[in-house]
Amino acid sequence: MTRAEFTTGTGLENNKQGLYALKKADLFNLLCIPSHTPGGDIEPGLVGDAAKFCEDSRAFLLVDPRSDWNSKDRAKAGVGSVGTTSNYAALFFPRLSQPNSLHDDQLEDFVPCGAVAGIFARTDAQRGVWKAPAGLDATLVGVPKLNVPLNDPENGELNPLGINCLRMFPVGGRVVWGARTLQGNDRFASEWKYIPVRRTALFIEESLYRGTQWVVFEPNDEPLWAQIRLNIGAFMNNLFRQGAFQGKSPREAYLVKCDKETTTQNDINLGIVNIVVGFAPLKPAEFVIVKIQQLAGQIAV
Template identity: 60%
Template sequence: MHAAMSYASTVTEHLPASVYPIAGVDTSITAFVGRALRGPVDEPVSIASFTQFERLFGGLWEHSALGYAVRDFFLNGGSKAVIVRLYRAPDPIDGVVRSHAIVRAGALTLQARDPGTWGNALQVRVDHELLTGDPDSFNLSVRDSATGHVEVFRNVSLGAGHPRRVDLVLRSISRLVTMSGKLPAGRPDSHPRAPQQGDAWECGAASNSGVMDADRAVEELPLTLADFIGKGNLARKSGLYALDRADLFNLLCIPPYLDNGGDLLDAGVHSALLAEAGAYCELRRAMLLVDPPPEWDSVDNAVEGVAALGTSSRNAALFFPRLRQPVDQRGGRPTRLAPCGAVAGIIARTDQQRGVWKAPVGMDATLIGVPELSVPVSDSENGMLNPLGINCLRSMASAGRIVWGARTLHGDDPDGAQGKCIPVRRTALYIEESLVRGTRWVMCEPNDDQLWAQIRQSIHAFMVGLFRQGAFQGKTPHDAFFVRCGPETTTQDDIDHGVVNITVGFAPLKAGQFVLVHVQQAAGQVRSH
């Protein structure tokens, strides 16, 4: 420790060109995994607003809690989200799974790009108003009548060698349809022109083609545990593991999805999924935000049920109780909804205003758009729940609904505050992720004293920046953090195997009491623990 402290006390203002600056990563990108009305399946899609979610995934839907969680995330201060839509196909009808709607224009058969009943609103128009006399070319227009969105593809062709062959154009550009089956032998007939004072899309089947009854998609089935973590999902990167294709996320929300014959907005999450999601977040250096089970309609039920929740990961945090919000799709009737999205938004808001090291709690951590909570929690009840790792949402006369707890679900913790305190754990994850990404340049460098000195200088400059922002306790960098990378962390055996080990300590709560972060770079592959 003394050797590390000797160089941790010197502030480097101007780094030599050989030292690589380390940039801090984002801290509040929130991943949502679940059911949506429309959109690509098993594919992480980054969005920056709820309007974008409405356009790509269909917005609020009373058969899924996901849309409401995403809405509350952006409403409460979130700015970046990753959406993974899961889809469970309907049962076969006459041996056919009708998951995608089909719309036809003569012999040209188009299929909704993504599964779901949203495709039943598709319409198509063809016209031959071309500048050339090519007998294989035509103009194709596709409309989603539910949203009014129209895509127009001019001068597409059925010619096998044509640069705008219709199937290739649709595959690469269209968000609504792809072509199904083989190219027709001849181009589809033109639809009649719109009346002089009318809209061709609103003039019935004569002016456009819609989805026929026999081609309509059937309602999808509610999700099950297997849709998230079933056999083969990891290898296919589907379900929860579709997030393997997301570069970075910091918070994970799995809104309730279980169909227990009740309300899908006020449903549950399987304990096995919470266990796997907690472990997955540890691998991805993220935090899982856990919603209280639907049966927790009292403080006593919460006390009795927390042990059976499914996870006690230091990368998981539970917030209780559920929210009560009016749902327009149900005539404004107040409905219990999961708090994970709103809490994630407050965390993002706090990160932006104060930093990842600030606990997202207190009078400033107000829940926007939440008129009431499903269970009132008193001071004494909060004092009973908090030591169990249950973070309470409370109503305060002076502030409204607020977050009033910042503990993880980790119980007996040999690491002390690192595993029990949300801001400490998130700060450690932030530093680790930033260092893992910011020291990748070492993979091609000789593993010697010069490299170790460069690493120390780069990380020291990064940590000084955090110290100046108030991330650590201590009056000087010497008291607030240390950086070790040298013969005390990297043995001769490590050198022989091309491994360099880095240890960083920071003081989140008290000067001189350090939480440790370990990073290992090896032979071009980054591994951390």
């Protein structure tokens, strides 16, 4: 893609051009923006705009390391200037060294976002979005070398800063060895510290938003709320049985609330139904809360 295709701005957003051409797509889950020049970088401002766009689109951004990050220390010094600290984004370091077929198969450095996106997709298909796309199963197939080798102590310095390391292990080969968002820095103490927690919430939110659109022309009262609780409860229980949540029982794993406490009389007057869903991604009965709002009780004239 050309430089112009990655530009941003209010006019481009309104006209669904540049980055915002993705608004024409019904759904996307992962966003990668490689540089428009070989071995180059994208602008930090574009990273920030892309992260904000992902927040609005319930998607996740994969951020590449800068081309001048040729050591662990350069990565530590530069992590604060990548353009975003959004929990809808994750940073991976270092770059990949691979043969370039356009240059007689000479080893050159490439950004890792495409390969990492493939691991995300493979993990989603085999295990689900609640499984961290990292570990000895998250192998970088066809990657002979990393441009900065990292050891355990170096990984231990970078990971608490929210930098996900790509590592080489004698048995596992080259793998993704980190699953933190850009709010994964320990000093942020964010509930969205880990990639699978954020992406599971996005998956649930998008699924419920699309799956509850049938409520639009239903009377906004207790029978509707009971039906919503039943439908969403069945969806969440199915995820629980697949191992998406912590806890030995549904009560410990998730909650679904839609009643007169979530939807007040004022909400009813405005034609709004509020749904609160919680799930336990890390510890039983410690819920991350997702809130869904739909129109209900609308009358077609």
